[in-house]
Amino acid sequence: MRLRAFLTAVCILVLSGALAGPVVGPKASWAAPAQQAEIWPKLDVRGLARAAGIPTVQVTIAEDPVYGGEKRYRGIPLRDMLAAIPEIEELARRGALIVFHAADGYIATMDLERALTAGGVLAVSDLGALPGHTWMPIEQGGQKVSPAPLYLVWPEAKSGDPRFVWPYQIQTIEVKPFAAQYGAAVPEIKEAAGDGTAEVAGGEAVRRGFEHMRVRCLTCHAVNLVGGDLGPELNVPMNPTEYWKPEMLPRYIRDAPSFHARSKMPSFRDTLSDGDIADILAYLRFMVGQKICGAETPCE
Ligand code: HEC
Known part of the structure; x- marks a missing residue:
């Protein structure tokens, strides 16, 4: 099987890195049983970079989001x-996504194709940090956190362009198809109706x-x-x-x-319109009828 051969190659690269830990594993997809058997690559980026001996570069970000x-950083070209x-x-031609997992549970995804062509850099140190330090702290929900070990930056992208993600504290990177x-x-x-193609009311908003x-x-x-x-x-279990x-809910989402003082959820006042929030609520209400219930999430 092609993928398995690919995965083995990744495995070897990673495991030959000095500090690489157990980094490749099946991602059990709770949601899509059809995908469960398929194993997608999951990388420890530091181990991989070390193993591959990739030289670092210096980059300047005009407006760091x-x-x-x-800001100026030293990093590994993605x-x-x-x-x-x-x-x-x-994998990029097949429309795969690249998925960045941060230490605090944050997940950012973008098109693999764009990630390969847009000049992203996995920053390993902040060149403006105080002497003896690798990073300046980031303010997050009233706390100061370090972006270590890796912060993804895009020297050529405009800050605010939603096609680019800027995750920090990156620990693993996965490559996966959208559905997985x-x-x-x-x-x-789609609702089964006669020919099985009728749209539910409000489908576009959802x-x-x-x-x-x-x-x-x-x-x-x-x-x-x-x-x-x-x-x-x-x-699940409750929406x-x-x-x-x-x-209250639309006000809260905005x-x-x-x-909540010190909320870790950002304000969307400047990025989501009332219409966008109405669409989000249409989606959330729709998903009440599409709950996935199981041992971890009993619905009754
Ligand atoms: C950076 C992380 C982050 C992002 C992005 C984020 N949230 Fe939140 N959200 C949180 C956290 C953390 C809480 C828990 C309350 C808190 O810390 O203020 C929360 C709470 C909520 C709640 C309340 C849940 C409950 O049961 O009371 C809702 C609803 C919600 N978020 C919806 C959204 C929607 C919709 C979006 C996107 C427009 C969003 N959040 C984006 C982190 C986030």
Whole structure:
């Protein structure tokens, strides 16, 4: 099997790195049983970079979205690191996603194809840090955290461009097809009706809502256990649309810090319109009817 051969190649690269730990494993996909048998690559980036002997580069970021202002870093070009994986180009052509897992449960994804071509750098140190330090701390939910070991930066991308992700504290990188990554969080909008192709009412809003959720929210939250775990699960066993006052929920999603001091959830006042939030709520309400129940999440 091609993938298994690919995985073995990755395994060897990683395990020959000096500090590489157990880094490759099957990702049991709760949601998509059809995908369960398929094993996708999961990399310890530091081990891989060391194993492949990739030289570091210095980069300048004109407007860093995490720190604000101009920053300079030393780092490993993402493309060079991924090029160490023999089948990476083919996986990109097949539309795979690249998935970055941060230490705190944050998950960022983007198109593998874009990640390979857009000049991203996995920063290993901040060249503006105080003497004797590798990084300047980042302010996050009222706490100071270090972005170590790796922070993904894009010297050529505009800050705020949603096609690029800037995760920090990156620990592992996975390459996966869309369905395997998002599985049970994807709304099944088609309704069996006659020819089986009728749309449920409001299907478009649900679809748009999922896309907003995918880009802005599943980084921290899961739906049907699919997504990050920095914030709470949003569908099983209970969906917030079932227990929040309807008039409060959109206000909360727009601006969580106005409800909770030191909230780890950012304000979306400047990035989501009322219409976007209405779409997100349409998606969340729709998912009440698509709960995945199991031992970990009894629905009754
Ligand atoms: C950086 C991580 C992060 C992002 C991004 C994020 N959230 Fe949150 N969210 C949290 C955390 C953490 C909490 C728990 C409360 C807190 O810390 O303020 C939370 C709480 C919530 C709650 C309340 C859950 C409950 O049961 O009371 C809802 C609803 C919610 N988030 C929806 C969203 C939506 C919708 C988005 C995207 C537009 C989003 N969140 C984006 C981290 C995040």
